[in-house]
Amino acid sequence: EAEVAQSPRYKITEKSQAVAFWCDPISGHATLYWYRQILGQGPELLVQFQDESVVDDSQLPKDRFSAERLKGVDSTLKIQPAELGDSAMYLCASSAGTNSREKLFFGSGTQLSVL
Amino acid sequence: QQQVKQSPQSLIVQKGGISIINCAYENTAFDYFPWYQQFPGKGPALLIAIRPDVSEKKEGRFTISFNKSAKQFSLHIMDSQPGDSATYFCAAGRSGTYKYIFGTGTRLKVLA
Numbered sequence: 001e002a003e004v005a006q007s008p009r010y011k012i013t014e015k016s017q018a019v020a021f022w023c024d025p026i027s028g029h030a031t032l033y034w035y036r037q038i039l040g041q042g043p044e045l046l047v048q049f050q051d052e053s054v055v056d057d058s059q060l061p062k063d064r065f066s067a068e069r070l071k072g073v074d075s076t077l078k079i080q081p082a083e084l085g086d087s088a089m090y091l092c093a094s095s096a097g098t099n100s101r102e103k104l105f106f107g108s109g110t111q112l113s114v115l
Numbered sequence: 116q117q118q119v120k121q122s123p124q125s126l127i128v129q130k131g132g133i134s135i136i137n138c139a140y141e142n143t144a145f146d147y148f149p150w151y152q153q154f155p156g157k158g159p160a161l162l163i164a165i166r167p168d169v170s171e172k173k174e175g176r177f178t179i180s181f182n183k184s185a186k187q188f189s190l191h192i193m194d195s196q197p198g199d200s201a202t203y204f205c206a207a208g209r210s211g212t213y214k215y216i217f218g219t220g221t222r223l224k225v226l227a
Contacts, residue, residue: 004158031213042119042204042217043159056214091158095213102147102213106158 002026004107006092012113018080021110024073025094033104034067034077035091043091043106049075082114117142119207121218128225134192136221138205141186147210150179150190151217153202162203163190166210195225 005024013019025032030051035043046065048056051072060067064083069075079086089111093104120139128134140148146167151159165172165179165188172179178191192199202222206215 033213041219042121042206044217045214048214093158102149102164102210103161104151104159104213104215106151106160108156108158 002105004092004094004105006090006107006110008110009108010111010113012115013082014115015084016081018078019082019112020079021077021090021092021112023075023077023092023107025075025092026096026105029094029096029105030072031095032069032075033093033095034075035093035106037089037091037109039088046077079112082112084114087112087114117216119205119216119218121205121221123221124219125222126224128195128223130195130197130225130227132195132225134190134195134199134223134225136190136203136205136223137187138189138207138218139185139187140207140216142207142216143186144209145207145216147208147215148179148181148188149206149215150177151204151206153204153220159204192223195223197225197227199223200225 032049034046037043046060047067049069067077089109091109093106149164150162152162153159163177167183176193181188202220205218208215
């Protein structure tokens, strides 16, 4: 089965540095999501793209977080500057939008540690 | 009104036993309730889902029971196996939006 690709797998950075995460969704999936999962909690939606357009970024801390999906395929999530509280797993997911099961396909995530 | 409360936080079950995880939601507009399974180092994967027009859905050893009036739903894992050891998340949302509120997760350990 096709998978959502994410990189890097792990990222350690110092407070106030910039970090970036990359995601390549399943081919043909028009909708892409970035989630944040804090240890011991469920995933929380940060931003949703439909093709190259942002359809929901209401939970994205826009003073330090940005996300783009320029060509409507792969996507980058950036944090600048990183803060201690940003330590979490950042998950990318995609969906076909036509699946009756409404299935989100998640990648394996990027584990961010801010020191 | 956007919370999904999940319990227990952790669960230990003997092989062959029944695992039961409960969730409660607040928003009556929610009409789609999936369960996701997450293994260490992996992203969550859809396990089973239910819509409120039925009170129960079964897929293999996994069953969702849904109580619309109580705004509660639960996952039952029959004949639990060590390979079922994972973290389980319930979620709720509006059908067609693909945007869900996830519970806090239940870490299940099935003893061999």
